[in-house]
Amino acid sequence: MAWRRLRMTYLGIVLAFLYAPIIVLIVYSFNAAETRAVWGGWSLKWYAELFHNKSIMDALSVTVSVAALATLASLALGTLAAIGMHSMRGGLSQVFVQVTNLPMMTPDIVTGISLMVLFIFAKAPRGYGTMLLAHITFDVPYVIFSVLPRLRRMNKHMYEAALDLGATPSTAMRRVIMPEIMPGMVTGALLAFTMSLDDFVISYFTSVRTANLSVLIYSMTRRKVPPTVNALSAIMFVTVLTLLLIQNLREARAGKSKPKGAGSQ
Amino acid sequence: MQDKSPPSGIDDYHLIELVDVTKVFDTTVALSRMNLYVRRREFVTLLGPSGCGKSTTLRIIGGFEQPTDGKVLFEGEDITRLPPYKRRVNTVFQRYALFPHLNVFDNIAFGLTIAKVHRPEITRRVGAMLDLVGLRGMERRSVDALSGGQQQRVAIARALVNEPEVLLLDEPLGALDLRLRKDMQLELKKMQQRLGITFLYVTHDQEEALTMSDTIVVMREGRIQQIGTPKRIYDEPKNAFVAAFIGESNILDAVMIRDERVRFCEREFICVDRGFGQNKRVDVVLRPEDLTLVPAEQGMLSGVVMSVLFKGVHYEMMIDCGCGALKVHSTSMAPEGERVGLSVVPFNIHIMEKVGEACPA
Amino acid sequence: MKRSSFAAPYGLWMLVFTIVPIFIIVYYAFTINGAVTLDNFRMFLEPEFVGILTFSLWLAFLCTLLCLLFGYPCALFLAGRDMRRATLFVVLFVIPMWMNFLLRTYAWMTLLEDTGLINRFLEWIGIGRKRLMYTENAVLFGLVYNFLPFMIFPIYSVLVRSDRNLEEAAQDLGANAWLVFLRVTLPLSLPGVVSGVSMVFMPAVTTFVVPRLLGGGSFMMFGDLIENQFLTTGDWNFGSALSLIMMGLIFISLGILHRFNPDAESNGAVW
Numbered sequence: 061m062a063w064r065r066l067r068m069t070y071l072g073i074v075l076a077f078l079y080a081p082i083i084v085l086i087v088y089s090f091n092a093a094e095t096r097a098v099w100g101g102w103s104l105k106w107y108a109e110l111f112h113n114k115s116i117m118d119a120l121s122v123t124v125s126v127a128a129l130a131t132l133a134s135l136a137l138g139t140l141a142a143i144g145m146h147s148m149r150g151g152l153s154q155v156f157v158q159v160t161n162l163p164m165m166t167p168d169i170v171t172g173i174s175l176m177v178l179f180i181f182a183k184a185p186r187g188y189g190t191m192l193l194a195h196i197t198f199d200v201p202y203v204i205f206s207v208l209p210r211l212r213r214m215n216k217h218m219y220e221a222a223l224d225l226g227a228t229p230s231t232a233m234r235r236v237i238m239p240e241i242m243p244g245m246v247t248g249a250l251l252a253f254t255m256s257l258d259d260f261v262i263s264y265f266t267s268v269r270t271a272n273l274s275v276l277i278y279s280m281t282r283r284k285v286p287p288t289v290n291a292l293s294a295i296m297f298v299t300v301l302t303l304l305l306i307q308n309l310r311e312a313r314a315g316k317s318k319p320k321g322a323g324s325q
Numbered sequence: 326m327q328d329k330s331p332p333s334g335i336d337d338y339h340l341i342e343l344v345d346v347t348k349v350f351d352t353t354v355a356l357s358r359m360n361l362y363v364r365r366r367e368f369v370t371l372l373g374p375s376g377c378g379k380s381t382t383l384r385i386i387g388g389f390e391q392p393t394d395g396k397v398l399f400e401g402e403d404i405t406r407l408p409p410y411k412r413r414v415n416t417v418f419q420r421y422a423l424f425p426h427l428n429v430f431d432n433i434a435f436g437l438t439i440a441k442v443h444r445p446e447i448t449r450r451v452g453a454m455l456d457l458v459g460l461r462g463m464e465r466r467s468v469d470a471l472s473g474g475q476q477q478r479v480a481i482a483r484a485l486v487n488e489p490e491v492l493l494l495d496e497p498l499g500a501l502d503l504r505l506r507k508d509m510q511l512e513l514k515k516m517q518q519r520l521g522i523t524f525l526y527v528t529h530d531q532e533e534a535l536t537m538s539d540t541i542v543v544m545r546e547g548r549i550q551q552i553g554t555p556k557r558i559y560d561e562p563k564n565a566f567v568a569a570f571i572g573e574s575n576i577l578d579a580v581m582i583r584d585e586r587v588r589f590c591e592r593e594f595i596c597v598d599r600g601f602g603q604n605k606r607v608d609v610v611l612r613p614e615d616l617t618l619v620p621a622e623q624g625m626l627s628g629v630v631m632s633v634l635f636k637g638v639h640y641e642m643m644i645d646c647g648c649g650a651l652k653v654h655s656t657s658m659a660p661e662g663e664r665v666g667l668s669v670v671p672f673n674i675h676i677m678e679k680v681g682e683a684c685p686a
Numbered sequence: 687m688k689r690s691s692f693a694a695p696y697g698l699w700m701l702v703f704t705i706v707p708i709f710i711i712v713y714y715a716f717t718i719n720g721a722v723t724l725d726n727f728r729m730f731l732e733p734e735f736v737g738i739l740t741f742s743l744w745l746a747f748l749c750t751l752l753c754l755l756f757g758y759p760c761a762l763f764l765a766g767r768d769m770r771r772a773t774l775f776v777v778l779f780v781i782p783m784w785m786n787f788l789l790r791t792y793a794w795m796t797l798l799e800d801t802g803l804i805n806r807f808l809e810w811i812g813i814g815r816k817r818l819m820y821t822e823n824a825v826l827f828g829l830v831y832n833f834l835p836f837m838i839f840p841i842y843s844v845l846v847r848s849d850r851n852l853e854e855a856a857q858d859l860g861a862n863a864w865l866v867f868l869r870v871t872l873p874l875s876l877p878g879v880v881s882g883v884s885m886v887f888m889p890a891v892t893t894f895v896v897p898r899l900l901g902g903g904s905f906m907m908f909g910d911l912i913e914n915q916f917l918t919t920g921d922w923n924f925g926s927a928l929s930l931i932m933m934g935l936i937f938i939s940l941g942i943l944h945r946f947n948p949d950a951e952s953n954g955a956v957w
Contacts, residue, residue: 064768067759067763067766068763070759070760070763071760071763071764071775074756074760074834075778075779077831077834078779078782078831078834078835079782080797081790081793081794081796081797081831082782082785082790082793084793084796084797084803085789085792085793085796088796096796096799096801096802137695137696137699138696140692140693140695140696141692141693141695141696141697142693143689143692143693144689144690144691144692144693144694144696145690145693147688147689147690147692148690148693149690152690156693156696156697159697159700159704159705160700162700162704162708163704165888165936165937165940166708166933166936167888167889167891167892167909167932167933167936168889168892169892169894169909169912169913169929169932170711170892170912170929170932170933173711173912173913173916173925173929174707174708174710174711174929175703175707176916177707177710177711177714177916177922177926178703178706178707178710181710193703194703196699196703197699197700197703197704200696200699200700204696215418215420215421215422215423217418217419217420217422218422218424220387220389220409220416220418220422221416221418221422221423221424221483222424222435223388223389223408223409223410224387224388224389224409224410224414224415224416224484225410225415225435225436225439225483225484225487226410226436226439226440226487227410227435227439228408228410229408231439232410235435235439236424239424239426240424240425240426242426254784257786258786258787260787260788260895261894261895265916273786273788274786274787274788277786277788277789277792278788278895281788281792281795281899285792289789289792292789293785293786293789293792293793296785296786296789297785300781300784300785301781304777304780304781304784308773308774308777312773
């Protein structure tokens with residue numbers, strides 16, 4: 061029992077370490093004073109100011125829209141690619157897997173710089189468009205590596221069974237393959253979206269005219285950080301927390317209503 | 326070459342015909358110039374060890390593989406290039422290939438919904454199928470929650486509901502345990518007779534083939550070895566491979582001296598076979614149950630009992646007769662080390678052409 | 687249409703946005719003003735630059751070691767058989783990862799700065815202010831904070847999937863709790879450790895944001911050096927050579943790690 065308490069304490073300490081800075085930010089977001097050095101009482105003024113801060117609001121909409129568009133594009137590109145790669149013969153499919161691995165193994169900074177050099181070479185003005193292209197590039201592998209295992213795990217006769225029962229190849233794709241790989245697509249899309257939201261390094265190199273949140277915050281930390289950023293952190297944290305909780309509640313409920321062993325596999 | 330006499334209920338109409346079908350994968354020949362026809366309402370089993378081309382044959386008929394050469398005819402029409410979804414055959418896959426995202430009802434209804442059958446009709450026909458395979462009441466279950474045997478039934482129902490002309494079954498019972506397999510064999514046979522559908526069945530289990538089939542096609546390395554009724558195949562295997570594969574047997578090198586005279590184990594025997602020529606090397610099959618234990622001095626052959634195993638209905642003894650160990654099944658038992666005699670009646674000495682020396686039929 | 691052609695658009699995309707850019711980098715790395723040369727790599731051999739590389743490697747190594755040291759017990763406890771509400775705990779560990787990486791690092795700045803909470807606490811208990819920000823330790827601290835979850839999760843997922851019967855079998859064969867851990871649990875978790883180590887070491891050695899923010903630019907790390915060549919100095923040739931060196935390092939370390947991974951392809955040849 062003492063051993064158990066020791067373990068729980070340890071997990072608690074690590075959690076505290078992980079959450080401490082976030083909690084501090086949230087508390088400061090309610091600080092009426094301009095500087096962090098003093099506590100000026102509770103206030104919501106930074107939240108009000110946040111919504112009037114054009115650069116932050118612009119960066120926010122850039123971040124979200126780039127992430128959403130990049131996710132959609134990489135989902136289409138990646139799912140098709142995974143299906144294609146799955147039906148390829150050994151050698152070619154190996155080449156594709158290696159090429160897909162490449163951006164995942166390449167350090168972000170090298171990916172960012174090489175894309176920057178490419179865009180400068182192509183005389184493409186670095187802004188929203190180039191940032192989107194870059195995000196799609198690093199998102200697609202996540203979709204592929206989420207969808208491909210589901211395709212591989214699928215009973216290889218499933219597609220044939222659909223054809224056998226009268227489905228044309230496109231119907232079989234829609235009614236049998238798609239539902240089968242859907243969980244992989246969702247995972248891939250979530251990963252891609254998260255990666256996109258969080259990206260700093262690659263956006264930093266591939267866009268100069270448009271800043272996403274990461275780039276904006278970076279440039280702020282180089283100068284003076286306005287307290288509105290604290291408010292922004294708090295809102296983002298609460299949003300993430302809510303989304304994750306909803307997701308987990310849904311999973312827990314789904315897990316209860318379904319008999320064991322249903323769901324995947 | 327097709328030495329089969331149609332059992333009752335089978336008309337002689339050739340529903341499916343394979344003409345000179347050859348299939349080559351990369352460099353390996355899976356089927357070479359295969360000729361076969363299947364009659365309406367017939368239960369045909371393709372039997373052979375793994376890699377003999379039996380599954381490939383089925384997949385070619387199902388439309389999942391294209392033959393490298395040759396034709397597939399369905400009711401006399403060439404369907405070689407027809408995609409699977411336009412063929413009037415359905416398949417029960419080896420590992421069922423049920424759709425995990427659909428429940429039992431929707432799995433069975435899949436083909437009907439594709440064919441845009443009206444909803445009440447779908448409900449009626451799926452219901453009838455559920456009754457047939459004994460899954461009534463399980464419509465809403467997830468297929469992952471079913472036992473192997475139940476999944477098997479769903480797979481069969483899913484194929485049969487489309488009322489195919491031919492049902493193709495690729496080792497459908499392979500994943501089931503022995504008891505369940507035996508039950509399903511009988512059930513499948515009954516279903517086939519009741520529905521009057523042609524079954525083309527693939528298995529490597531000779532007992533299964535003997536139990537269920539009207540006609541057995543024994544295959545090896547992409548070639549047909551023998552086609553015939555179960556009894557015919559068992560009693561008169563065409564070569565040592567068929568003999569060894571179907572049932573247990575002792576296969577001995579022998580020389581056909583002339584018609585009705587064969588020599589093996591340094592002794593001449595009378596047999597009933599003719600037409601092999603004179604002084605020709607042949608194989609002889611002696612089924613273990615056809616060898617009778619007699620006192621040593623009365624036997625045509627004699628030898629020492631090497632081992633005895635109790636098998637329930639009979640004893641299985643290995644007897645060393647100087648020309649190799651012979652397996653004998655007998656209800657009486659001789660102890661290990663004892664010298665015994667063996668006798669066999671001429672009718673039970675089966676002469677076969679040597680494998681490899683036999684020219685393909 | 688053949689189904690493998692579904693991958694064609696992606697193939698084209700990768701050609702344009704992954705293969706071609708890398709070739710451009712390779713081109714720059716091996717030329718100066720269009721003339722083929724190895725000078726860019728030779729330049730790197732100067733002690734100043736080699737020093738930066740060794741410093742980056744050392745810091746990344748320390749970071750990985752600390753993450754392993756603190757992360758392994760976390761993973762082990764989370765995967766514990768008597769762990770109640772394990773999924774909730776796992777989610778708790780995931781949530782901070784979803785916060786923007788820069789915001790998290792910025793949060794530490796507010797804690798570590800001279801007038802930050804930690805210093806005020808130290809002052810309050812009488813130790814007095816310490817210089818925390820802009821030190822090597824601050825950078826290391828920030829790295830560990832950012833990458834710790836990347837060590838915990840791979841190990842956790844391997845442990846939680848492992849066959850519990852194996853541990854029982856070991857107990858049955860007379861191993862006590864410590865021996866079960868040492869002889870069964872630990873070796874079985876190695877694939878997770880290997881992927882955790884690569885997931886921490888790789889980004890740690892290439893980062894330039896954390897040292898910029900928490901180190902205040904007083905420590906040059908390899909990532910900074912590369913960024914400088916492209917955005918400040920404008921020496922694309924040297925920068926490209928450095929990028930290739932970094933990629934080479936990553937590939938070599940991944941290769942070494944792959945060797946250590948008993949699970950690699952051969953599938954579970956642990957014994």
